[in-house]
Amino acid sequence: MKRFVGLISGGKDSFYTIELLKQKEYNLVALVYIKSTDIDSYMYQTVGHEMIPFYRQVLDVPIYIIETNRKAINTDKEYVHTLNDEVEVIYDHLYELQKKAVFECVSVGAIKSYYQYNRIKSVCDRLNLSVLTPLFNLDQRVIYDAIIECMDVVIVKVACTNLGKEIVGKNLNVISGMRVDNWCGEGGEYETAVLDAPFFKKKLRIKNYEVLHHPEEEDKERTVFFMKINEIEVLEK
Structure with missing residues (x-):
């Protein structure tokens, strides 16, 4: 059984991604939320952040909340390692988390955003981790209907x-x-x-x-x- 860390925004796509992976018998070991001070962050959802600590009471895995004031420095379509970019916050934390937990994969709720997918893949490639994106490029109405159903x-x-x-x-x-x-x-x-x-x-x-x-x-x-x-x-x- 493969073990994974879920990157969450608090929103529907990241949690529905986890639901699909658990149905396929992937083992969720932890959740990571990046709390950005930038309300218009390219990578991170900031609205609804008040919910995140409460997920600790409804789930049985650790939830790591990482605060950052970094912004997007590299906004190219194809991301390469860029010092102090907001993406590197994920790299830094997953690098440290690998010392405490065993996991092979990282999930992200990307559907149409190649920008987001490409950046998470860059991070995971450098850490020898696989990216799990079961929603990527699926029909949005099909996903929407499935989410409101469950x-x-x-x-x-x-x-x-x-x-x-x-x-x-x-x-x-x-x-x-x-x-x-x-x-x-x-x-x-x-x-x-x-x-x-x-x-x-x-x-x-x-x-x-x-x-x-x-x-x-x-x-x-x-x-x-x-x-x-x-x-x-x-x-x-």
Whole structure:
């Protein structure tokens, strides 16, 4: 049985990736979340970060939360090792994690983002690890339908004109009848947080939150809205 570390954003794709791998009898040994101070990070989802510590209470594996203020330095399509780039945070932590845990693979929830896939592959190649991306290049509507069928997912950010502020905080199935170009949000249309999944031991509920607008849209037409989570509770399933 191959052992893997899951890179998570808190969103649906990284957790659904883990669900698929567990169905194939891969053994999850740890989760890693990169908490970036850059709200517009090229690599890391920052909205919904308040959820991450609570996943420790619903899962039975260690969760490592790595804070960073690094930004993208190398934005070329083909990534090569670049000192102090935000990607190298993953390399540094996986390198240290290899000293404490045994694993051969790393999972990532990339679907259409070659940018993301290429960077994780660069990291893993240097560490002699395999990259697991079971969702890569699959049909987004098929993935979307599978996710809303088996997971409880909430929208925590919208960033396009046809998805309004009012759907922030709603279940992901709210968009099922809307006109959406990228069903899984691969164009940055929306971001999510996962409240429950088949492999969770318990589930989460967001009790209190605010919906804010992007700070750069203070004096502009507002199209980017995100959730600031104030209170979360853990529930039995």
